[in-house]
Amino acid sequence: MITDRVKELVSEIEQATVSNKEQLEAFRLKYISKKGAVTELFDNLKNILQEDRRAVGQELNTLKNLAQNRFQDFQAALENAADSNPEMLIDLTLPVTPNLQGSLHPLTIVRRRIIEIFERMGFNVSYGPEIEKDWYNFSALNFADNHPAREMQDTFFISKSEGDVKDDVLLRTHTSNVQVRLMERQKPPIRSIMPGRVFRNEAISARAHCVFHQVEGLYVDKNVSFKDLKDTLYHFAKEMFGKDSKIRLRPSYFPFTEPSAEIDVSCFICKGKGCNVCKHTGWVEIAGSGMVDPNVLENCGIDSEEYTGFAFGMGIERITMLRYGINDLRLFTENDVRFLRQFEGA
Ligand code: PHE
Secondary structure (H helix, E strand, O other): OHHHHHHHHHHHHHHOOOOOHHHHHHHHHHHHOOOOHHHHHHHHHHHOOHHHHHHHHHHHHHHHHHHHHHHHHHHHHHHHHHHHOHHHHOOOOOOOOOOOOOOOOHHHHHHHHHHHHHHHOOOEEOOOOOEEEHHHHOHHHOOOOOOHHHHHOOOOEEEOOOOOHHHOEEEOOOOHHHHHHHHHHOOOOEEEEEEEEEEOOOOOOOOOOOEEEEEEEEEEEOOOOHHHHHHHHHHHHHHHHOOOOOEEEEEEEEOOEEEEEEEEEEOOOOOOOOOOOOOOOOEEEEEEEEEEOHHHHHHOOOOOOOOEEEEEEEEHHHHHHHHHOOOOOOHHHHOOHHHHHHHOOO
């Protein structure tokens, strides 16, 4: 009997539950789609006696409304649940957006490596100001008032003093200012390296920049000798450029060291045979160095009869260019990701 079937469907629909989209669709297919149970009953209406048709038709309409209302309620409930639970909106089957990883700047990689090598030899790390008084950048380091090296270093001055040049304010041209500050405030033994940014008024090109980075080192104690300087830099060269590296010292001049030497390392690209990097000499220059001039020790309040010391300074850009075969200084500041990405994982 059709009315029994209607009753059966009413109780089924009233008891139905739906907890996801698939079940909702199953409900729709089963009861209200064109092939669903309710439509099927409507199709059967024509087989019913004329006089019963009206009453049964009304029952079927009630059933149809019930099914449609239930469907709408289920649908609304699912949507609300999705709104309050955002996870239900995430399609976990979609491909993920690539998460690009950043990398360290090559200058950072090399600075850290330099620091690590010297720390293992017992050096600590010191920092000082980039805006500095003439005294710390020049005068205390034995640059006479009219010393040509003041001009040689192409200094950016911030203010010139009316009286004493020692009070001029400038952007430091080397990190040696930190050596002076350290010696002024600390009694030997002093064993420290000073990484930092330095400034010189130079036109920007592949080989020069007005801002670059240095690491300087200072070792002051009783009986520090030139041999200590040589051994320290030899060890550094082997750690930085490979264990087969050799070093050579060439006489040089700095106002704050006496004697002074330029340090070259055997070319680690051609192993001394001659290439573009070493300009076919087999050697590349990596640092300036020397024994701290007794005048400098005295300027900083250290007894030069009791103590001796060595100092050295190197450009981080230069070491980085040598290590990675980079031929243009400007690459370091252009922030071109095609350049920077090559150091991922380095
Ligand atoms: N301060 C020197 C420069 O910037 C480098 C240096 C440091 C040389 C210490 C000798 C000793 O050129």
